[in-house]
Amino acid sequence: xQKVTQAQTEIxxxxxxxxxxxxxxxxxxxxxxxxxxxQPPSGELVFLIxxxxxxxxxxxxxxxxxxxxxxxxSFNFTITASQVVDSAVYFCALRFTGTASKLTFGTGTRxxxxx
Amino acid sequence: DAGITQSPRHKVTETGTxxxxxxxxxxxxxxxxWYRQDPGHGLRLIHYSxxxxxxxxxxxxxxYSVSRSKTEDFLLTLESATSSQTSVYFCAISESYLNTExxxxxxxxxxxx
Numbered sequence: 001x002q003k004v005t006q007a008q009t010e011i012x013x014x015x016x017x018x019x020x021x022x023x024x025x026x027x028x029x030x031x032x033x034x035x036x037x038x039q040p041p042s043g044e045l046v047f048l049i050x051x052x053x054x055x056x057x058x059x060x061x062x063x064x065x066x067x068x069x070x071x072x073x074s075f076n077f078t079i080t081a082s083q084v085v086d087s088a089v090y091f092c093a094l095r096f097t098g099t100a101s102k103l104t105f106g107t108g109t110r111x112x113x114x115x
Numbered sequence: 116d117a118g119i120t121q122s123p124r125h126k127v128t129e130t131g132t133x134x135x136x137x138x139x140x141x142x143x144x145x146x147x148x149w150y151r152q153d154p155g156h157g158l159r160l161i162h163y164s165x166x167x168x169x170x171x172x173x174x175x176x177x178x179y180s181v182s183r184s185k186t187e188d189f190l191l192t193l194e195s196a197t198s199s200q201t202s203v204y205f206c207a208i209s210e211s212y213l214n215t216e217x218x219x220x221x222x223x224x225x226x227x228x
Contacts (some may be wrong), residue, residue, distance in 0.1 A: 037219075044221055045205065046208075047216045047217075050215075102160050103148070104160075104162070105150075
């Protein structure tokens, strides 16, 4: 069975703090992809990053960074120096081999950044 | 931005009535999906399509049907709407089946009263 767990339902931080959003996944496949999406208050889903199971290199994009560790089945997302505009719900998702390779989502983490 | 349009964006309907939501894409992507989003559940897959007239069920397909007669359109029908189907519905498209991200439409907020 494929499963994505985002144990943090809601996180509140003060602007400029660093924050890490956790994502733990389960899959028996050796080939799979992990994703992060952002859902701002306006409601749309915005793609942030894709990572395949063979690439454990961490990635940094501006204030965002992602830490992929196969040994712990985790794909955590860190926002450095958070800003109010980072306030959103963040979803981690898993895509595995199979018919149409559906995306399986976690339940999301709501991040609230305040001044 | 990927060309995905969902219609309607908002709808209020009565229990027992059929409802059809439309997803239209201009990207010529093969794969299309319908998800529903509910508090505490994240996004759950209702149905998906891997080509014209090729569709299959997702994890929460009861009470829903889909059709895809053209590459660009994927219709979701609630056969007889119930209050438990009050939700936000998202359509997504994907070019290939694994090594690409899925792009989402703006969502349709459906209220069943």
